[in-house]
Amino acid sequence: xxxxxxxxxxxxxxxxxxxxxxxxxxxxxxxxxxxxxxxxxxxxxxxxxxxxxxxxxxxxxxxxxxxxxxxxxxxxxxxxxxxxxxxxxxxxxxxxxxxxxxxxxxxxxxxxxxxxxxxxxxxxxxxxxxxxxxxxxxx
Numbered sequence: 001x002x003x004x005x006x007x008x009x010x011x012x013x014x015x016x017x018x019x020x021x022x023x024x025x026x027x028x029x030x031x032x033x034x035x036x037x038x039x040x041x042x043x044x045x046x047x048x049x050x051x052x053x054x055x056x057x058x059x060x061x062x063x064x065x066x067x068x069x070x071x072x073x074x075x076x077x078x079x080x081x082x083x084x085x086x087x088x089x090x091x092x093x094x095x096x097x098x099x100x101x102x103x104x105x106x107x108x109x110x111x112x113x114x115x116x117x118x119x120x121x122x123x124x125x126x127x128x129x130x131x132x133x134x135x136x137x138x139x
Contacts, residue, residue: 002032002055002080002081003020003031003032003034003081004020004108005054005055006051006054006055006078006081006083007020007034007108008054008108009050009051009053009054009055010034010036010047010050010051010083010085011108011109011110012050012054013043013046013047013049013050014043014047014110015036015038015043015047015085016036016037016039016088017035017036017091017107018034018035018107019034019036019105019106019107019108020032020033020034020105021033021034021035021096021097021100021103021104021106022103022104022105022106023100023103025104026100028100029082030077030079030081030082031081032080032081032082033081033082033083033084033096033100033103034081034082034083034084035083035084035086035091035096035097036083036084036085036086037086037087037088038085038087038088039087039088040087041071041087042071044072044074044087045068045071045074047085048065048067048068048074048076048083048085051076051083051085052065055078060078061078062076062078063077063078063079064076065077067085071087072090073086073087073090073091073094084096
């Protein structure tokens, strides 16, 4: 599935809070959104570049992109999948998860990081991996 591959490309550059939103049962501009966060402008660009490079390698062409000047919110449109790479503050402000709350959400984790979190005590990891209406998907 293209959305999962894109999520994994984003994780390769340490994207955080990576979510696939399944919009197929909704009237939406795309089948899936992949939404992720970054800590800095540099990381936003690195994640977006990793997604572009990864999709090119597997023969998927980018239809449209926006946001490479400001690097607060980069949008990569692959028609069936739209990728949103946000700086954390911008993601909180625009809150796409609230706007598309009827979608099915799937949280995607880097398996190595997820194993480390799973090995910590329940008290330490409480609240870190749960989200309303999400499933865990490991790399």
